[in-house]
Amino acid sequence: MNKGYRCMVRLLDDQEEILECDFQGHQKGDYLMEEVCSKLNLIEKDFFGLRFVDETKQRHWLDLTKNILKQVKSMNPIIFCFRVKYYPKDPHRLAEELTRYHVYLQLRRDLLHGRLYCSADDAALLGAYIVQSELGDYDPSEHAGNYVSNFKILLKQTPETEQKIMELHQTAMQGQVPATAENNFLRKACMLDTYGIDPHPVKDNKGNQMYLGVNYAGVVTFQGSRKTHHFKWSEITKFNYEGKMFVIHLYYAETKRTMGFKCVNSAACRYLWRCAVEQRLFFTLHSSRDAPAIVTGGSFFSRGSKVRYSGRTEREMLEHASSVTRDPPRVRRSLSFRNRLNEGTPTVDEEDVNYRPQQMGPSRPYTNAPYGTNKVPSNTPYSNSMSNATEPGMQTNAIEKQQRPDLLHTPDGDVRKRLPSGEIRTRRHSDVTGTHSPGFDPAQTPEPGEIVRPPKSSYPPSGFGKSFSWNRFLKVCPWAMLFSVLFxxxxxxxxxxxxxxxxxxxxxxxxxxxxxxxYYLPLKAQLRKSFNLFE
Structure with a gap:
């Protein structure tokens, strides 16, 4: 009998209650997605997805074709975040207002967390649409003083920006009902360069830190607030990755080219590759039946990955939604941005905080630059402060140093314990982790000032260091190389x-x-001509 499991799903509106869903151990991701969309009354569900963060702080989209439990087996509790996965090119082509409202919530969230980066004027206009949607028309008797300060709309929200938002709300927003204000917000947001961009930190071939994103138009790279590359879908022939290197194969001006970008680690590179492949298939294929199984070989020492696209394409979604006839579902709006500023920080969840890989360093404090200027706030997704990478082992040692001030870490990886007499006891890493060599008794405590060493029984047998023979190595090495070449x-x-x-x-x-x-075909032709081979 299959065991039942329970998970929590965070929605786009933080004020709404968290959904709790039950699933069986054998069920696949499409079951959970259907369950969530059914509770939200969404029919254009293929634009959305469920995202989660694993134990290494790496984000993943739930694969709808695979077993749920196998994808989240290391998570406790199991938490998903319901998010827009494919940002439509034109949100107004969506059939239902309820779907457009959820896209609006996602973009409002992107604006709050700095992913929807824009100029100061554009940010003020978007903020005015949000205020109009939540407060309605300006009323001097109700909206006195700096009433926008009760909202947290932007990542870097200054009094100057709030003043611009109030001016636009009082003069340019009159008569707009919530649905109209939200549609105008969508119309403006989808024209921005960062629309639908989830920034992945990468480095180019010169080692410059930049951010790469994928949306309906193709692949875009940013350096600071400046867009440096835009590779259209028509120019891209395929994606692949090898270790940390993400490679884009291009064909334009009748020339084949490749562009490589180095990711933080192999897991982040694999996630970027999968996102790019799925986005390309969703926006370029006419039918999901034409979707091939995309395979990348990884490298000689690492496993490759395979993507088998599931669900409908954008074209199929729009055609299907337009053919559905049902009464327009009711849109439940909530004042989700009220009083956020007084709480100090935006309401975020783990999935939003950890959208960058674990090795990326912490963000620096804000600069005093206004929102939208060329000087990017240092903790936005497009700031260079996120490029401070640390090695995994360095983080472990730093934590241990804080928790165990009695330990002295040496450069060669040893850990030494300060004894009461001031002497230092040397311990290998096995002593710290709790694993010991055979014959070593951790219960034996040293006398003060004594240097502790394992007993003789734990040392290698005598003559071990002399067992290596250069003559034997030189005899075996050529044969091993010959075998490898022939293989x-x-x-x-x-x-x-x-x-x-x-x-x-x-x-x-x-x-x-x-x-x-x-190489091969010319050599084959020469051999055929000379020796009559390959006939």
């Missing part, structure tokens, strides 16, 4: 010559095509 050549020959469905994606890869065209 690689044999594998390449199989890939190039065998017409197999399994090997076809590898055979059609750019690297194999270049190798075949420039």
């Amino acid at each position: 690689v050549l044999g594998s390449l020959l199989i890939v190039l010559e065998v017409d197999n469905e399994t090997l076809r994606p590898l055979k059609e890869s750019h690297e194999i095509e270049v190798l075949s065209r420039n």
Whole structure:
């Protein structure tokens, strides 16, 4: 009998209650997505997704084709966040007001957390639409003083920005009902360069820190507040990754090119690759039936990844939603931004705080630059302060130093304990973690001033250091290298010559095509001509 599990789903509006959903151990992600969308009464559900953060602070989208429990087995409690996964090119083409309202909530959230970065004038206009949606028309008897200060709208909200928002609310927003104000907000937001962009921290081939995002228009990179690249979907032939390196294969001006970007770690690179592949399929395919299984080989020492697209494409979603006839569902609006400023910080959840990988350093305090100027606030997703990377081991040592001031960490990785007499006891990492060599008794406490060493039984046998033989190594090494070369050549020959469905994606890869065209086919023709081979 399958065991039941319970998860929590945070919604786009923080004021709404958290959904609690039950699922069985054998059920897949599409069951949970259907359950959430059913409770929210959404039919255009393919624009949305469920995102979660694993134990390494890496974000993931729940794969709807795979088992739920296998994807979140390390999480306790199990928490998902309901978010917009595919930002539509034109939100006004969505069939229902309820769907547009949820996209509006997501963009309002992006503006609050700095992902929807824009100029000061645009930020003030977007803020005025939000105030109009929540307060209605300006009334001097009700809206006295700096009434916008009761709202937390922008990541960097200054009195000057609040004054601009009030001026626009009092003069340019009259007569707009909430739905109209929200539609105008969507119309303005979808024209911004950062619309639909979830910034991934990367470095280019020169080591410059930048941020890469994917939306309906293709792949975009930013350096600070400046857009540096825009690769359109029509120019991109495929994506792949190898270790930390994310590679974009391009074809434009009748020339094949590649662009590589280095991610923080391999998990972040794999997540970026998957996001890019899914976004490309969603916005470019006419039908989900045409979706191929996308495979990347990773590298020689790392596993690859595979994406089998599920769900409908944007074209299919719009056609399906327009054919559905039902009474317009009721939109429940809430004043979710009231009094946020008085609480000190925006209301965020773990998924919003940890959208960058764990190794990324903490954000620096705000600068005094106004929102939207060329000087980007230091803790926005597009600021360079997020490029302070630390090695995983350094974080562990720093935490241990704070918790155990009696330990002295040496550069070679040893840990030494200060004894009462002032002497230092040397411990290897196994002593700290609780694993010890055979024959070592951790219960034996040292006398003050004594240097503790393992007993003789735990040392390697005598002569161990002399067992290595250079002559044996020099005899074996050439044969090992010859075997490796023959193995690689044999594998390449199989890939190039065998017409197999399994090997076809590898055979059609750019690297194999270049190798075949420039080297293998000319060599094969020469051998055929000289020795009558390959006839």
